[in-house]
Amino acid sequence: MTAEEKDFDTEFLSHTMAVAAVRGVEDAIKHINTHSSKHSDSIVAASKETADRFMNGVDSCGVYWNASTRFADGVRYGFGTEVAISTSKIHARGPVGRLGRLDLLSISAER
Numbered sequence: 001m002t003a004e005e006k007d008f009d010t011e012f013l014s015h016t017m018a019v020a021a022v023r024g025v026e027d028a029i030k031h032i033n034t035h036s037s038k039h040s041d042s043i044v045a046a047s048k049e050t051a052d053r054f055m056n057g058v059d060s061c062g063v064y065w066n067a068s069t070r071f072a073d074g075v076r077y078g079f080g081t082e083v084a085i086s087t088s089k090i091h092a093r094g095p096v097g098r099l100g101r102l103d104l105l106s107i108s109a110e111r
Contacts, residue, residue: 008035025050029057036060040069 007018008031022028025043032041040062043054051065062069 011037025053025057029054032058032060040064042067042069 003018003020008020010018012018020031022031025045028043036058038060041058041060042064043051044066045051045054055063055065
């Protein structure tokens with residue numbers, strides 16, 4: 001079965017995947033920035049130069065080199081367990097756990 005363009009914008013909520021073959025890192029970056037949820041993306045590459053280009057070019061919260069996107073988890077980042085995960089992008093960046101949903105304010109004062 002061949003993936004169709006609409007498949008790259010579909011969250012299947014199953015073990016189904018839409019796979020695209022690209023000619024190089026620039027095509028991969030363009031494809032991901034067009035179709036990604038912008039949550040987490042990863043590259044498998046031997047070249048540091050290629051990985052650096054990918055990691056600097058992809059507009060996602062978490063971008064990984066030779067690592068699983070499963071690391072994109074509140075517990076692993078030290079922010080606590082997620083309490084909700086949206087299947088659409090409603091937040092700009094970061095974890096959605098209890099601590100990640102709070103705004104933190106630091107105040108420095110002279111005593």
